[in-house]
Amino acid sequence: MAKGGAAPRGREEQQPKPGALRSVRGKATEEGPMALDRLIHERMRLGILSALAVNERMTFGDLKTLLKTTDGNLSVHARKLEEAEYVLCEKSFEGRVPKTEYVITAAGRRALERYLDHMESLIRAARER
16 A cells, blocks of 8 residues: 555556446456346347247247257256246147147246346447447
8 A cells, every 4th residue: 555545556446336347257247236137148048038028928849949949958948047937837738749838927027128128228328439
């Protein structure tokens, strides 16, 4: 420290602004009330939620075709959204054929709206520069 208890010039401790990026174990993360929902930010999960937001319900096969993904990949990402209670998974049978359908929950819709609002504000800020 310099005289009078002040930090040396150029080495001031700066508090991060809300929503500012910081480094954790070498990875950039956001913090604060405007932080992106990392669960939704992943491309496949954003695709699932977006598709369900504009369709009342979708089958596993329809989502797989729309998102051009594999059974395993879709299954893993859908399960994460289900664990977060962003989507509901309903399993039934049509005759003897199993049928899996997904529906977005109210919590999932709110989370997607927050995410989209945040992305829109980032886009506006970038265009203003």
